[in-house]
Amino acid sequence: MSPEQHDTPKWIPLWSSLSFLLRSGTLIGWSLALTLATVLLTWLGFLLTTGLIDSLTGSFLTAEPARDGLLGWLKYSGWWLATMLFFFISRVISFFVAFLLAYTLTSPFYSFLSGAAEKRFLGDAYEDDDGLSVAGICRDLFEGLKIAGFGLVVTVFALLISFVPLFGQLTVIFLYTCYATLMFIDYPASRKRWSLGRKLSWLRRHLAASLRLGFLPAVIGMIPVVNVLFMALLFPLLTVHATLNFCRIERARATGHESPGNAKPTPA
Numbered sequence: 281m282s283p284e285q286h287d288t289p290k291w292i293p294l295w296s297s298l299s300f301l302l303r304s305g306t307l308i309g310w311s312l313a314l315t316l317a318t319v320l321l322t323w324l325g326f327l328l329t330t331g332l333i334d335s336l337t338g339s340f341l342t343a344e345p346a347r348d349g350l351l352g353w354l355k356y357s358g359w360w361l362a363t364m365l366f367f368f369i370s371r372v373i374s375f376f377v378a379f380l381l382a383y384t385l386t387s388p389f390y391s392f393l394s395g396a397a398e399k400r401f402l403g404d405a406y407e408d409d410d411g412l413s414v415a416g417i418c419r420d421l422f423e424g425l426k427i428a429g430f431g432l433v434v435t436v437f438a439l440l441i442s443f444v445p446l447f448g449q450l451t452v453i454f455l456y457t458c459y460a461t462l463m464f465i466d467y468p469a470s471r472k473r474w475s476l477g478r479k480l481s482w483l484r485r486h487l488a489a490s491l492r493l494g495f496l497p498a499v500i501g502m503i504p505v506v507n508v509l510f511m512a513l514l515f516p517l518l519t520v521h522a523t524l525n526f527c528r529i530e531r532a533r534a535t536g537h538e539s540p541g542n543a544k545p546t547p548a
Contacts, residue, residue: 311516325378394467461494464522
């Protein structure tokens with residue numbers, strides 16, 4: 281039996297990850313700073329994106345048809361419904377694009393947060409990397425761009441398949457769950473110089489763990505408007521949570537003979 285086929289190590293629940301984060305002043309400081317940066321960058325990106333969309337579609341949105349007679353009212357009703365749908369969809373897309381922009385720009389610093397959590401979790405077993413450097417920041421930005429680009433592909437595919445009743449909606453939830461997990465494991469995996477293909481292989485190999493890690497952020501991400509605020513607030517915690525479980529799984533896989541649940545977070 282290969283190392284990948286061993287039983288998954290004991291799961292670290294979200295509340296344990298929260299307790300782990302709150303016992304470290306460094307992790308709390310980075311989390312607060314990244315939350316603020318994510319909110320500001322997302323909001324700025326949202327304003328820029330919606331401004332661009334409105335400037336390109338303003339003539340349609342302001343060209344209210346006349347309401348003369350039955351035909352006029354039918355045209356007006358159709359125009360009003362199309363305007364409302366367009367407004368809703370354009371805002372949801374704008375939020376998503378803005379969040380991906382914020383995610384890409386803050387990736388190097390979330391990677392640092394993930395590394396700090398991993399170092400505290402593994403203690404002496406932690407393998408140090410290059411730390412925060414110009415080369416590391418450029419590498420993290422490039423990885424963030426790849427993940428964001430992959431997210432756009434997933435979004436387009438999810439939009440197309442969502443029209444299939446039931447199966448389409450379940451597939452969309454599954455895709456967004458896996459993609460959310462990919463975003464979070466990208467931080468510890470990129471420090472190990474993993475390629476995007478290897479990260480996707482990890483998702484397939486540890487599908488149950490991937491679904492557990494990505495389900496909550498995927499559900500939050502599908503709530504219009506408030507999704508960005510909630511994701512910005514929870515993103516640091518979810519980053520730490522995914523890092524701890526990723527490290528536990530990889531540590532058990534690397535040692536092979538290690539029994540689940542042996543590794544524990546280092547004390548504060």
